[in-house]
Amino acid sequence: MRATISVALLLGKIVTLMFISNDMNVMSSNTLPDFRISPRIDQVGIEERAKKFTTRSIKKETKVEGLKMVLNMIDLTTLEGKDSEGKVKQMCYKARHLHDAYPGLPTVAAVCVYPSMVKLAKQSVGDSGVKVASVSTAFPSGQAPMSVKIDDTRFAVESGADEIDMVISRGKFLAGEYNFVFDEIAAIKEACGEARLKVILETGELVTYDKVRRASDIAMYAGADFIKTSTGKIQPAATMPVTLVMLEAIKDFYYKTGKMIGMKPAGGISKSKLALHYLVMLNETLGADWMNNQWFRFGASSLANDVLMQLVKERSGVYQSADYFSVD
Numbered sequence: 001m002r003a004t005i006s007v008a009l010l011l012g013k014i015v016t017l018m019f020i021s022n023d024m025n026v027m028s029s030n031t032l033p034d035f036r037i038s039p040r041i042d043q044v045g046i047e048e049r050a051k052k053f054t055t056r057s058i059k060k061e062t063k064v065e066g067l068k069m070v071l072n073m074i075d076l077t078t079l080e081g082k083d084s085e086g087k088v089k090q091m092c093y094k095a096r097h098l099h100d101a102y103p104g105l106p107t108v109a110a111v112c113v114y115p116s117m118v119k120l121a122k123q124s125v126g127d128s129g130v131k132v133a134s135v136s137t138a139f140p141s142g143q144a145p146m147s148v149k150i151d152d153t154r155f156a157v158e159s160g161a162d163e164i165d166m167v168i169s170r171g172k173f174l175a176g177e178y179n180f181v182f183d184e185i186a187a188i189k190e191a192c193g194e195a196r197l198k199v200i201l202e203t204g205e206l207v208t209y210d211k212v213r214r215a216s217d218i219a220m221y222a223g224a225d226f227i228k229t230s231t232g233k234i235q236p237a238a239t240m241p242v243t244l245v246m247l248e249a250i251k252d253f254y255y256k257t258g259k260m261i262g263m264k265p266a267g268g269i270s271k272s273k274l275a276l277h278y279l280v281m282l283n284e285t286l287g288a289d290w291m292n293n294q295w296f297r298f299g300a301s302s303l304a305n306d307v308l309m310q311l312v313k314e315r316s317g318v319y320q321s322a323d324y325f326s327v328d
Contacts, residue, residue, distance in 0.1 A: 073297050178218055213245050247263055248285065251286055
């Protein structure tokens, strides 16, 4: 189905998104909110609530189950200028064999690489069930013409990417050009074809919770399958309060549309204890339906080994040296 998109976010009016099917010649419409009046966020309230999730007591059996769930939600990532074929192959092997000395472990959810490494990653993960995600749209800055961003996305998809992680144009967003950001996301969504689209907001550059909420709303209404906090290149990256703002946006969107949207905090989550706090927050905010890697991911490079160390400690009673775990 080919989508033709018309957007007019002017004068605070309700706008209409028209989807036209070339095959069936069917037209339907959905009203869009005025993104300039997205809900305001109580900074003190959101930070206090996020802090409370870190006080929950987790029993040993639940902890082990939660740690395995965390592993299965990780997008194992390498996004460096020095990435090589050898490094990508090693990461893909790690994605399939997290720690062979500990039987019964799940795989990670996906590996995330640059478009130039997608074909190699696809070959390396084989039929393991591990997805291949690719960044696109001139990651991490997003500073490129629209034609380049679309070509970037199409190249990744044609190379075999199952998922696309795009960045929004933060400069346009901060200048109040919300229709530009909306149209850009919608165009990339079309270029994705069957691949799922994760939209990176780069919350560290958006600064305020109000702007994070507004960007979340724009991304979801424009067609995002996931919303994602960060590239991991800007500090602060993912934080629990920012993630909570985005989870609440997902909940409101679900109540209004009936459509589930995934969430991916990325950057700064390297310890298993913190990852478990995120799962508590996810469960208490969105519920059990989101507690799987179809709807929640961690963008991380070093989290997996910390989780493995904790699992081995829970089983044996002692911590092993990091030398006993393969380097990501």
